[in-house]
Amino acid sequence: MDDIEIINQVLQGDQQSFEELIKRYQHFVFTIALRYSRNREDAEEIAQDVFVKAYRSLADFRRDAKFSTWLCTIAMNTTRTFLRKVKPRMDPLDPGTVHAQHTGNSADPTEKRSTHLLVNHVIGLLSADDATIITLFYKAEQSIEEIGVIMGLTPNAVKVKLHRARLRLKEKLELYFADEIKEILN
Structure with a gap:
């Protein structure tokens, strides 16, 4: 099923169908939230808020863009709002001291x-x-x-x-x- 079919089911009262949209886009939303917040716990909270807002606003989705684009807009706005409310945190990783380890085998x-x-x-x-x-x-x-x-x-x-x-x-x-x-x- 594509996103529009799922959205139609949700709008017709099948609230469980929204879980499929969450499964499809949870990593996407989490990644956006994490990019801004740089904190896993905050990103999880933001992602949860994004899906709650998306569910409540699903009837407002106009379908002139992809669902992922609409959801991403909600994710970015929710993240910005969240970050305005919390104090900035220090990044625990110092880029000068973080080094990746490689084995030398690109097929690994x-x-x-x-x-x-x-x-x-x-x-x-x-x-x-x-x-x-x-x-x-x-x-x-x-x-x-x-x-x-x-x-x-x-x-x-x-x-x-x-x-x-x-x-x-x-x-x-x-x-x-x-x-x-x-x-x-x-």
């Missing part, structure tokens, strides 16, 4: 996970906007236009911001993890 699932963790960590070192645009484009596979809707930007502005975010990501990778990158590429 452990190395792939390590590489994935390395990239995620470096994305976490970016500003919230840069991390969000990278996450939306590469992990959530949102189009330039969808990212524009989510972030309130024109498609051209998204392209420029994405380009600049990629450059900053590359700089951080080269700055903090030059040895690991060389090992991955070999």
